[in-house]
Structures are given as C-alpha cells and as structure tokens.
Amino acid sequence: YYQVEKAKGGAAMLCNGIQVVDPRLSAVMPSTFVCNVNDSIIPWYRKISDAVHEYGAKYVVEFGHEGGVWSTRLYPDAFPPLAASPIPCDIEKEVPIEIDREGLEEIAKQFGSAAARAKAGRCDGIVIHAAHGELLMGFFSPLFNARTDEFSGPLENCLRPLFMVIDEIRKNIGRDLALGIRISGDEFMEGGVSVDDAKAISILLDKSGQVDWIDVSSGNDGNWLAKGIHYSSMYVPLGAMVPLASAIREVVNIPVMAVGRINDPVQAEKVLADGHADLVSMCRALIADPYLPNKAKAGQLEDIRQCVGATEACISRCFQGVAISCVQNPIIGQEKEWAELKPASVKKKVMVIGGGPAGLEAARVTTLRGHKVSLYEKSGELGGQILIASKVSSRQELASIARWLVLQVQKLGVDIHLNTEVTPELVARENPDAVVVATGSTPPHLSIPGATEQNLVDERSALLGKASVGQRVVVLDGTGHTSGCTTAEFLAEQGKQVYLLAKGFQVGEAIDLITKPMVYRSLLDKEVTLMPFTWIRSISGKKVITYNTYTFKESAIEDIDTVVHAVSAVINNQIYKSLKGKVKELYAIGDCFAPRRIENAIYDGSKVGREL
Known part of the structure; x- marks a missing residue:
C-alpha cells in the first residue's frame, strides 16, 4: 500500500530501502530491514510489482550488507560484524571480523541469489548498496581498509569485492533487469572517500559495461556527523548532495541519479535542466506527499505538501525498528486504512476551536468528508506553535506545514474566525453538532527561588x-x-x-x-x-x-x-471542560488533549476528522 500510493501519485520508479541478503543477519534484523534470504519473499515482490506496474511505475529493490556498521550489542546471539579490516566504526565501536576471500565469495553468491528472487518476483531492477560505510564501501574507504592482500592498494583491487557482487548478480539476471550502484560521493570524514575518489570509482563502474546507473549519496553510517549529513534533516541545505552527482556525471556516460533533500518539483527540474543529473530521487518528498508528481504535472504546485526535513517520524524510526510515518502526513504507514477518505454518512455542523496544526488538520479532513466546518482562532493568525518554532533560522522550513494547512482550509471554504475567543455562550448560539477543541498548551509557571518576571x-x-x-x-x-x-x-x-x-x-x-x-x-x-x-x-x-x-x-x-x-507545557483545556455535557459530540485533540509534538497534533486532527 505504501508503494502503491506513490505509483498512483505519478512516481516513475519506486525502490525499497536496503534489503538484507545474508541469512546470518536476517534472524535479528527483520524489524529494521526487509530480508531477502529465501524464496518466501518472491510472492511479496510479485504483489508489489504487479500493483505498481498497474499505474505505470517501475519497481526496483536495493540489496546490501551492513558490514562494519552492524553491531551485536542488542543481539548477543547474532553473527558479528564483517568488514574489510578489523577497524571499529565510531558509532558501534565493535571490532569486526576481517572477511576473507571465501567469505566474500559466499556473500557475492547471496547477492546473486537475492537478485534471482527479485527477477522471479517481476521486479524491474536492482540497486547494489555500496555506500554509507557498509561492507562493500569499506573496501574502498582509506579509513577502513588496512589490508595487504589482493583487495587492497590500487583502486581496482579495492573494488574487487563490489565487482564480485556485480558479476554474481548479472549471472542471475542477465540483461533482463536494470542494475544500479549506490555510492557515497563523499564520505564526509577526514581521510575518507573524497569526491575525487568517487569519480575514479564511477569511471571504473562505467567502463565495466555492467552498470546501468549510479546513485550518488554520501556519508558513512558509522560516524554520527557523516550520518547526519547524508540523511539530511532540515539542518542540511536543500539539494546539498547535488554537487556530488554533478561531479560524477562529468566523468561517466551512464545515467547519474541525484539524491538528498530534493523536495520540490521546480528544484528537481532545475537539477535536470542544469545537467547535474539524469534522474532525481525524492524519497521523503514522496512520503510527505505521494501525489507530488501528478500535482506538479497538473500545475498544482501550491497544493504539494513539501517535506521539511523533520526526520523524527520517517528515517529515524527505521533505525528504531518501527514503522515509519511522517510529521505532517499521518496517512504514511496507514495507507490501507486511511488512503481513501470516505464521505461522511451524516453531514454535521462542526465547530473547531483552535487554529494550530491539530485544529487545521481536523478542519481540513472534516470538510473533505462533507461536513460544514467553522474554525475559530483566538489570535490573529493560524498556525499555532509552528509559527513559534519556525522563528529559529534552522527550523524555518516548519512554517511550510502551517502554510499548506492554511491554504487547504481556505480553498475548501472553511468558515474561519480569527481574533475570536470561544465561550460556552458562543457555542450555544452556534449550536453545532460536534465541537473539536484544539486549544493547545501554555508554558508552565516555574517556581524557582529568586526568580522574577524580569529574570x-x-x-x-x-x-x-x-x-x-x-x-x-x-x-x-x-x-x-x-x-x-x-x-x-x-x-x-x-x-x-x-x-x-x-x-x-x-x-x-x-x-x-x-x-x-x-x-x-x-x-x-x-x-x-x-x-x-x-x-x-x-x-x-x-x-x-x-x-x-x-x-x-x-x-x-x-x-x-x-x-x-x-x-x-501545560494543557489548555478550560473550554473543553466547560463544554462537557453541553454539546452533542465533544473532542479534545493535540496539546489540548496531551502536550506532545507536531506529528501527534496532526495525527489527532486527521483521526478525529475521519471519525466524525
């Protein structure tokens, strides 16, 4: 359902995140990664492939091996990490086993078998993950390859494990499926893979004639800063990795894909038009709005819900082994139940009190279902605490969450009342069928000896x-x-x-x-x-x-x-309390219900909008 929504939304190619091919890791990693280690995955591939093909999209899968950025810390019975050399990464700090030729041959065959299953599953292509400090990248990173054998020294030697994997995959899929390689265009670690190194690697991949495109990412998952840069929260500039793709494109003839904080179709088109890349990847942009491509084609740019780089609900949850969502799109992870918004069987007059993210989302969804909605906000501006949080320069993108919600309720014709404090008397006069209270929270009063209003x-x-x-x-x-x-x-x-x-x-x-x-x-x-x-x-x-x-x-x-x-914060629910027992239906959402985060507020609003 997750992939199908994006296919419906107009995406040309969909790709699963990295999938585990080593059975020794699959026993303890299924909560974080999809595991392709036996034929049981083939029916799932077919189900996804057939579904996305129905909407004209291609479906590719990415295979990788965690290598030295894996740890047995939480899994004492797990197989230890494997790497080019017994050098621990900065995050896990676990000394890996130095893998030998026999081990590399075994893992290459695992990649090949996984590829055969993808082909049987009617997938359209495969991506080999050779980035982010994982096993294959470790061989061509100067920081993590201290070997003195056939897999060290000249770059051609260091790339041998990758080409062993490429050969096994091609042996199993021939030319029936496309094959891409994901690399780090810069490791973002002192002494690590540089953009010049990445260019040299790309030239050899291109010359091999075995690779159909290069996906240029960055960073190393074994270092906090490098990891933070390449997964790119709002602290990382838009399109920060595009220059890396551009540098690679200058030296190869095969297509190059740019990734990383490309969250706007105008931005994406400029990347292509300026010759920086041949393809653009917009993963989180399509999480925020799966229908971004179709909206862009229809000229509905202002209706696109743009990703703001708030990684807490998407990529960060992957690393916690739980299902992802989106700070501003609560449908993600619940596509089966929520993707289709059903019209209300009984149309109601609904009063929403509070114009923060919870109230705005409640008004939007409730109106879309056919109810008549009035939205009341005590201040002179809609947006609630988002307007406060976005005052910080590094968090300014948060304001687009409020802008999008405000635009949508305005377009839907929601009856908006600013500078209006709702009282029980006003509610009685309006006589709504349902009242949704989203009045947020207030800062607490701290009792600190010696404190004054000034200090x-x-x-x-x-x-x-x-x-x-x-x-x-x-x-x-x-x-x-x-x-x-x-x-x-x-x-x-x-x-x-x-x-x-x-x-x-x-x-x-x-x-x-x-x-x-x-x-x-x-x-x-x-x-x-x-x-x-x-x-x-x-x-x-x-x-x-x-x-x-x-x-x-x-x-x-x-x-x-x-x-x-x-x-x-302190719950601001006085109006909710005063209306108890006085209206037909009464709901409290967002911080008014329990002070939490933007994601929770928007989820509450969407949920109550679906229940009314």
Missing part, C-alpha cells in the same frame, strides 16, 4: 520577542526535544552567551538520532556551553545556582541576565 521567561516569549532577554543567558532544556536546543541556537545567533542545562546525559536527549548530530554541530559552532547533568537550584541576583543531577553538588554560573525555560 525568568519562557521560551515561547523569548522566541516571539515578547520578553526581554539579556546578553548572558541560561536556557533550561526540560523536554529533551528540540525546544531547549533551538532556543539556545536562536539566542546565540543574536550574539548572546548561552549556557544550556539539561538534567540527563545529553542536552536534547529526546531529539532523533539523525537530527541530533546536526543540532550539536550548530550549538557548538555558535559556542553554546552544553551542560548535561545540570539543573537550576535558585537565582541570586545575577548568579544562577545549579546542581549536578547525579552528585547533587552545587555550583554557580555568574553574571547571568536571564534564565529561559523550555520545559513541559
């Missing part, structure tokens, strides 16, 4: 400029998510000296693993002082008394002008 402010007031913040600032990261870290970023960008405190092992402890390295780089670049294991005890004049959350030893930060707190 202690909440992060929302700081970001909106409603509170005066001095030159030397302590920021309290009480949620572990992005609010504390991004508030610190925001203030540091203004030239302020910022100390960021957190009770746990890290600041931003709950930030997803793809975004976190980029947040840290930004904070450190702005010279924010990171202080984990540290929390506030009191304020004494311009002195902030802190304590270590493990030893309870106190210390002081001197000459502090302002303390900004980013701690868990």
Whole structure:
C-alpha cells in the first residue's frame, strides 16, 4: 500500500530501502530491514510489482550488507560484524571480523541469489548498496581498509569485492533487469572517500559495461556527523548532495541519479535542466506527499505538501525498528486504512476551536468528508506553535506545514474566525453538532527561588520577542526535544552567551538520532556551553545556582541576565471542560488533549476528522 500510493501519485520508479541478503543477519534484523534470504519473499515482490506496474511505475529493490556498521550489542546471539579490516566504526565501536576471500565469495553468491528472487518476483531492477560505510564501501574507504592482500592498494583491487557482487548478480539476471550502484560521493570524514575518489570509482563502474546507473549519496553510517549529513534533516541545505552527482556525471556516460533533500518539483527540474543529473530521487518528498508528481504535472504546485526535513517520524524510526510515518502526513504507514477518505454518512455542523496544526488538520479532513466546518482562532493568525518554532533560522522550513494547512482550509471554504475567543455562550448560539477543541498548551509557571518576571521567561516569549532577554543567558532544556536546543541556537545567533542545562546525559536527549548530530554541530559552532547533568537550584541576583543531577553538588554560573525555560507545557483545556455535557459530540485533540509534538497534533486532527 505504501508503494502503491506513490505509483498512483505519478512516481516513475519506486525502490525499497536496503534489503538484507545474508541469512546470518536476517534472524535479528527483520524489524529494521526487509530480508531477502529465501524464496518466501518472491510472492511479496510479485504483489508489489504487479500493483505498481498497474499505474505505470517501475519497481526496483536495493540489496546490501551492513558490514562494519552492524553491531551485536542488542543481539548477543547474532553473527558479528564483517568488514574489510578489523577497524571499529565510531558509532558501534565493535571490532569486526576481517572477511576473507571465501567469505566474500559466499556473500557475492547471496547477492546473486537475492537478485534471482527479485527477477522471479517481476521486479524491474536492482540497486547494489555500496555506500554509507557498509561492507562493500569499506573496501574502498582509506579509513577502513588496512589490508595487504589482493583487495587492497590500487583502486581496482579495492573494488574487487563490489565487482564480485556485480558479476554474481548479472549471472542471475542477465540483461533482463536494470542494475544500479549506490555510492557515497563523499564520505564526509577526514581521510575518507573524497569526491575525487568517487569519480575514479564511477569511471571504473562505467567502463565495466555492467552498470546501468549510479546513485550518488554520501556519508558513512558509522560516524554520527557523516550520518547526519547524508540523511539530511532540515539542518542540511536543500539539494546539498547535488554537487556530488554533478561531479560524477562529468566523468561517466551512464545515467547519474541525484539524491538528498530534493523536495520540490521546480528544484528537481532545475537539477535536470542544469545537467547535474539524469534522474532525481525524492524519497521523503514522496512520503510527505505521494501525489507530488501528478500535482506538479497538473500545475498544482501550491497544493504539494513539501517535506521539511523533520526526520523524527520517517528515517529515524527505521533505525528504531518501527514503522515509519511522517510529521505532517499521518496517512504514511496507514495507507490501507486511511488512503481513501470516505464521505461522511451524516453531514454535521462542526465547530473547531483552535487554529494550530491539530485544529487545521481536523478542519481540513472534516470538510473533505462533507461536513460544514467553522474554525475559530483566538489570535490573529493560524498556525499555532509552528509559527513559534519556525522563528529559529534552522527550523524555518516548519512554517511550510502551517502554510499548506492554511491554504487547504481556505480553498475548501472553511468558515474561519480569527481574533475570536470561544465561550460556552458562543457555542450555544452556534449550536453545532460536534465541537473539536484544539486549544493547545501554555508554558508552565516555574517556581524557582529568586526568580522574577524580569529574570525568568519562557521560551515561547523569548522566541516571539515578547520578553526581554539579556546578553548572558541560561536556557533550561526540560523536554529533551528540540525546544531547549533551538532556543539556545536562536539566542546565540543574536550574539548572546548561552549556557544550556539539561538534567540527563545529553542536552536534547529526546531529539532523533539523525537530527541530533546536526543540532550539536550548530550549538557548538555558535559556542553554546552544553551542560548535561545540570539543573537550576535558585537565582541570586545575577548568579544562577545549579546542581549536578547525579552528585547533587552545587555550583554557580555568574553574571547571568536571564534564565529561559523550555520545559513541559501545560494543557489548555478550560473550554473543553466547560463544554462537557453541553454539546452533542465533544473532542479534545493535540496539546489540548496531551502536550506532545507536531506529528501527534496532526495525527489527532486527521483521526478525529475521519471519525466524525
């Protein structure tokens, strides 16, 4: 269903993420990766292939071997990692087994057998994953190949394992299926694969006559920063890896695919028109909006829901072994149940109170189902807390979530009332059949000895400029998510000296693993002082008394002008409580129901819209 929605939406070629071909890994990796290790996968391939072919799309599958970026840490009975040399990667820190020729031949045959099953499953092509520091890339990375045998030294030697895999695959599929190779155009690690190395690799792949296209990614999954760059959260510029594809295209004759934060059809067309690539991959762009291609063809550019690089619900969940979703598209992962929006059997008059992401999505979906909807917002602008979060330069793309939702409810003719605070009396006058309360949350009141309205402010007031913040600032990261870290970023960008405190092992402890390295780089670049294991005890004049959350030893930060707190919000549900028992149907969604994240708010809105 996930792939079919994208085929319906106009995608030309669909590709599964990397699939495991080594049976020794399949026993412990099925929650994270699809495993192609026996013929049981063939019926599934056929089901997907036949379904996407019905809409004119091609279906290809990607095969790889984790190599040295795999760990047995969570799987004590698992087979140890294999690599070119016994050099541990920075993240897993587990010394891999140095694979020998016999082992390489065995793995090459595993790739070949997997390819034969893909062919039997009516797939259209195969991609060999030779990127991101995994097994095959490890042989041509100077950082991870310390061998002195036939698989070391000149580049041709280092590429032998890859060509062993290519030969086995071609032996099993002939020329019936297309074959692409994914490489890292730059490893983004000092001393690692450079773009010049990648060009040399690509020339040899092209000359082999065995490869139909090169997919140019980047990075190494064994290093946090390199991994963060190539999986590309909103901290990475749009199209950041296009120059790598462009460099490869200059030296090869086969097609080259550009990837990485290409999330807009205009941007994609420019990549092609300027000669940087022959193909563009738009994975997360099609997660945010599976119908992007058809909307682009129809000239409906403003109706495209653009990916904003919030990786917490998509790629980060892959690494946790759970089903992906999308921060702003709750249909992802639930296509079977939610892709078709059924008209309401009974049309109702619905009042939605609150114009943040939850209320906007509820109004949108409810209207699409045929209900008559009125949307009330206390302030003069729709968007809720998204408008606050997007004040930070690194998070500005979040604003497009609100823009899209606002545009859609406007186009649908939702009756919008701004600068209107809803009271029980107003609800009684309107007499709706159902009321959806999405009034969000408010910052809490912190009781800290020595605090005043001048020296202690909440992060929302700081970001909106409603509170005066001095030159030397302590920021309290009480949620572990992005609010504390991004508030610190925001203030540091203004030239302020910022100390960021957190009770746990890290600041931003709950930030997803793809975004976190980029947040840290930004904070450190702005010279924010990171202080984990540290929390506030009191304020004494311009002195902030802190304590270590493990030893309870106190210390002081001197000459502090302002303390900004980013701690868990408080439910704003007074109107919900006052309407209980007074309206026919009453719902609370978003932060009004429970303070969480944008994804939860939009999901709540979509869910209630489908239930009304």
